[in-house]
Amino acid sequence: MIDEILAHNKRFVEDRAYEKFATSKYPDKKIAIVTCMDTRLIELLPAALGFRNGDVKIIKNAGATIVNPFDSTMRSLLIAVYELGVNEIMVIGHTGCGVQGMDAEEMLHVMQQRGVSREHITLMEHCGINLREWLHGFEDTDAAISETVDLISRHPLMPPEGINVRGFVMDSYTGELRPIQIPEE
DSSP, X not given: OHHHHHHHHHHHHHTXXXXXXXXXXXXXXXXXXXXXXXXXXXXXXXXXXXXXXXSEEEEEEGGGOOSSTTSHHHHHHHHHHHHHOOOEEEEEEETTOTTBTOXXXXXXXXXXXXXXXXXXXXXXXXXXXXXXXXXXXXXXXXXXXXXXXXXXXXXXXXXXXXXXXXXXXXXXXXXXXXXXXXXXX
């Protein structure tokens, strides 16, 4: 499959098909989106929201959640805010997410079945990584998105004012966006 992708890429460049995608590194709409890596959202999300190439920064991960205030998603958001002019952040989860209900114990079992040694898992744990917490999914999409919005909004390196952070859940089939109600303090 990778060789097919490389052949397509060669034709893409030779035909100069890239020209219609030319834009700068700065998002025209000054928005960053944290969303899930789910394959259903690749074209659906931008189409459903009316985004074109160059409009927004899209940061994808498993579940559209931030599990650690210093993970790569949070780092990307800080770069988007301080280096690329972003002033609004949308956190967009979706229906039927594979991370919902994900079981860390089951994943660790599958890892071992696929050849990861128990010694490597133990080494990670001795290095301070709580694999059961790190690999655990979430039970409630709304709550997970709400927690991520809260983490971003209260992050010590995020500007205290001037950044609008909101959470949503997208219907994975229709693209309908539903706002998440963030609990008041």
